[in-house]
Amino acid sequence: MLPAMRILIVEDDADAAAYLVKAFGEAGHMADHARDGLTGYGMAEEGGYDCLVVDRMLPKMDGLTMIGGLREQGLQTPVLVLSALGQVDDRVKGLRAGADDYLPKPYAFSELLARVEVLAKRKGTTQTAETAYVVGDLRLDRLSHKVSRAGEDIPMQPREFRLLEYLMRNAGRVVTRTMLLEQVWDYHFDPGTNVIDVHISRLRAKIDKGQAKPLLHTVRGAGYVIREGA
Amino acid sequence: MGSGLRRLIGTTAFKLSLGYMVASALFAGGLITYVGIHARQLIDEQIGQTLTAQINALSDQYRVGGIRRLTAVVDRRTREPGAFLFLLQGPAGETLAGNISGVRAESFANGTTVETSYQRLEDEGQQRSALVRAFVLPGNNRLLVGRDLEERERLNTVLGQAIRILIGALLVFGVLGAFLVARRAIARMDAMTASGQSIMAGDLMQRLPVSGSGDEIDRLAVSLNAMLDRIGLLMQGMKEVSDNIAHDLRTPLTRLRNSAEQALRTGGSKEEYRAALERTIEESDGLIRIFNALLLITRAEAGTGTDAFKEVDVSELMGDLAEMYEPSAEEAGAKLLANVPAGLVVLGNRELLGQVLANLIDNALKYGLPSVAGATSEIRLTASAEQDRLLISVADHGEGVPETERSKVLERFHRLDASRHKPGSGLGLSLAAAVARLHKGELRLDGNGPGLKVTLELPMAPMRTA
Numbered sequence: 001m002l003p004a005m006r007i008l009i010v011e012d013d014a015d016a017a018a019y020l021v022k023a024f025g026e027a028g029h030m031a032d033h034a035r036d037g038l039t040g041y042g043m044a045e046e047g048g049y050d051c052l053v054v055d056r057m058l059p060k061m062d063g064l065t066m067i068g069g070l071r072e073q074g075l076q077t078p079v080l081v082l083s084a085l086g087q088v089d090d091r092v093k094g095l096r097a098g099a100d101d102y103l104p105k106p107y108a109f110s111e112l113l114a115r116v117e118v119l120a121k122r123k124g125t126t127q128t129a130e131t132a133y134v135v136g137d138l139r140l141d142r143l144s145h146k147v148s149r150a151g152e153d154i155p156m157q158p159r160e161f162r163l164l165e166y167l168m169r170n171a172g173r174v175v176t177r178t179m180l181l182e183q184v185w186d187y188h189f190d191p192g193t194n195v196i197d198v199h200i201s202r203l204r205a206k207i208d209k210g211q212a213k214p215l216l217h218t219v220r221g222a223g224y225v226i227r228e229g230a
Numbered sequence: 231m232g233s234g235l236r237r238l239i240g241t242t243a244f245k246l247s248l249g250y251m252v253a254s255a256l257f258a259g260g261l262i263t264y265v266g267i268h269a270r271q272l273i274d275e276q277i278g279q280t281l282t283a284q285i286n287a288l289s290d291q292y293r294v295g296g297i298r299r300l301t302a303v304v305d306r307r308t309r310e311p312g313a314f315l316f317l318l319q320g321p322a323g324e325t326l327a328g329n330i331s332g333v334r335a336e337s338f339a340n341g342t343t344v345e346t347s348y349q350r351l352e353d354e355g356q357q358r359s360a361l362v363r364a365f366v367l368p369g370n371n372r373l374l375v376g377r378d379l380e381e382r383e384r385l386n387t388v389l390g391q392a393i394r395i396l397i398g399a400l401l402v403f404g405v406l407g408a409f410l411v412a413r414r415a416i417a418r419m420d421a422m423t424a425s426g427q428s429i430m431a432g433d434l435m436q437r438l439p440v441s442g443s444g445d446e447i448d449r450l451a452v453s454l455n456a457m458l459d460r461i462g463l464l465m466q467g468m469k470e471v472s473d474n475i476a477h478d479l480r481t482p483l484t485r486l487r488n489s490a491e492q493a494l495r496t497g498g499s500k501e502e503y504r505a506a507l508e509r510t511i512e513e514s515d516g517l518i519r520i521f522n523a524l525l526l527i528t529r530a531e532a533g534t535g536t537d538a539f540k541e542v543d544v545s546e547l548m549g550d551l552a553e554m555y556e557p558s559a560e561e562a563g564a565k566l567l568a569n570v571p572a573g574l575v576v577l578g579n580r581e582l583l584g585q586v587l588a589n590l591i592d593n594a595l596k597y598g599l600p601s602v603a604g605a606t607s608e609i610r611l612t613a614s615a616e617q618d619r620l621l622i623s624v625a626d627h628g629e630g631v632p633e634t635e636r637s638k639v640l641e642r643f644h645r646l647d648a649s650r651h652k653p654g655s656g657l658g659l660s661l662a663a664a665v666a667r668l669h670k671g672e673l674r675l676d677g678n679g680p681g682l683k684v685t686l687e688l689p690m691a692p693m694r695t696a
Contacts, residue, residue: 106514108511108515159553185554187581188581189581189588190519190522190585191551191554191588192588192589192592194558195554195555195558198557198558198561199554202557221511
């Protein structure tokens with residue numbers, strides 16, 4: 001189980017906010033709710049949150065202004081923007097305002113949860129200094145670009161290496177197909193069918209084939225996770 | 231009538247015509263006056279010269295034969311037809327010979343040509359005017375020779391009349407012409423206004439009348455009509471979208487509703503509820519995909535976002551996509567072959583172009599694999615530069631699209647009967663066509679003997695000056 005996170009949801013739609021508070025609670029986190037930008041700004045400034053989930057269109061102060069203000073105050077808390085606009089240029093605007101991730105409505109909660117968990121993790125750890133990732137007996141060396149399982153080298157294509165690297169950096173956390181598309185391929189469009197699944201099954205064949213304990217797991221309806229044990 | 235006339239006079243055409251008319255009247259008047267002044271000077275000069283010649287001849291007579299001879303000669307000359315005017319006076323001012331009287335005294339100043347009034351002896355009492363020149367002879371006799379100015383007066387009369395007639399005619403024709411031009415302009419404007427009003431009332435097929443003369447009003451009408459065409463096209467697109475949404479979203483929405491309803495009605499185990507809910511989520515995800523695709527198409531067709539175009543390395547994008555789809559192709563038993571030279575760049579939207587190429591490859595994988603066992607199942611991804619155009623094509627060896635269907639498959643939601651059982655929204659090629667248009671390019675479908683070859687033709691980015 002991941003450590004519990006404190007999440008602030010800034011959303012003017014009461015139903016949507018109540019649903020999110022409940023859903024994050026069920027996922028083992030604690031979520032607070034602010035119904036407008038000004039309240040959200042105040043609560044976020046008080047601090048103590050691991051991640052902010054901010055709707056773009058908010059009463060009193062819109063989402064992007066709020067984020068910009070918080071960043072100016074030096075607040076480092078990761079921010080995910082939710083928006084009904086959901087086009088590429090809107091995403092760019094969101095990121096420019098200081099957000100760390102962007103999710104268009106309507107979204108699957110599993111997608112939001114996965115992104116928030118990955119974002120919140122980024123805050124605490126100084127992962128950039130890590131030169132190798134280890135999950136069980138699987139080891140990925142970021143400097144030599146070597147991957148080995150139980151001491152045995154596994155040859156990797158560059159893209160496979162990046163895919164595995166991203167999964168291992170977020171070991172224990174579910175990553176969705178869209179996250180993989182964005183982070184590993186830098187694609188912000190929908191490639192359709194099951195392209196990612198095929199890449200994952202190839203990767204799985206390389207690292208888990210013939211192993212007693214598989215490490216790369218599929219989470220139904222959500223995505224993939226690399227971890228020890230089921 | 232009063233308001234109609236005021237409207238007519240108020241038109242730009244009327245004012246312009248009238249202005250032109252006044253200007254040409256002034257010009258014509260000025261020209262005639264100028265000619266008149268110069269003609270008069272010329273006439274005066276000529277008269278002056280003949281008078282000098284007469285005086286010279288007569289003073290010769292005087293030198294030869296004295297006053298008596300001069301008197302006789304003047305007397306004879308006054309009787310010749312078309313004679314000059316003569317007056318010969320003795321030292322005391324008595325008339326010795328001549329055919330005029332009543333000449334002002336100051337006319338007798340020696341040697342200068344002056345204009346004066348006089349009376350002819352044969353019809354005394356009628357004042358005439360003449361140009362005269364006096365010559366004082368030895369012995370204080372004075373000789374006056376002159377020429378009637380009747381010709382000059384006639385010229386003046388003729389020119390004056392010409393000016394009056396000309397200006398009169400210009401006034402009449404000008405005002406008349408101005409009225410006619412204004413009436414025509416008003417008629418055309420009224421026709422345009424009427425068309426405009428019926429367009430505003432909702433008849434978007436209506437166009438402004440074009441007279442065919444190619445004048446400025448025509449040009450305006452033509453460009454407004456072009457604008458209406460574009461608006462009409464956009465409106466038609468919008469209408470199609472709403473029709474499509476109404477028609478094609480009903481099916482998945484009905485499925486969604488049915489499965490939820492059925493689960494509620496029949497109840498059942500927890501697993502059954504779970505399965506029903508999972509189906510519901512699946513269906514709604516499908517709906518979201520369709521909405522997103524429609525939104526992308528609409529945005530691309532509206533032409534928004536072209537200002538945010540950046541240089542897109544198509545070679546790199548295609549290479550990445552080929553690599554991304556290669557495992558999927560292999561799994562489907564096909565070969566994905568990419569033949570893309572490096573460094574092909576277009577000005578555009580990377581996400582949209584990527585989406586389109588992904589759609590085309592996805593289509594080829596879904597519909598472009600041969601149904602006959604053992605046939606080649608190659609999907610070829612090629613790009614080449616031809617002059618300033620970039621040709622990107624995705625070719626398969628599937629069943630292809632019959633020629634008659636090729637323009638239809640570019641329409642939203644259109645699907646070939648043969649492929650209806652396969653997953654898909656029928657929006658992929660519509661998006662490709664819309665994105666091609668957004669990039670000022672086009673999408674072509676060709677046969678690939680057998681199979682389908684989809685070509686995206688885009689203008690290349692202008693070469694950067696290194």
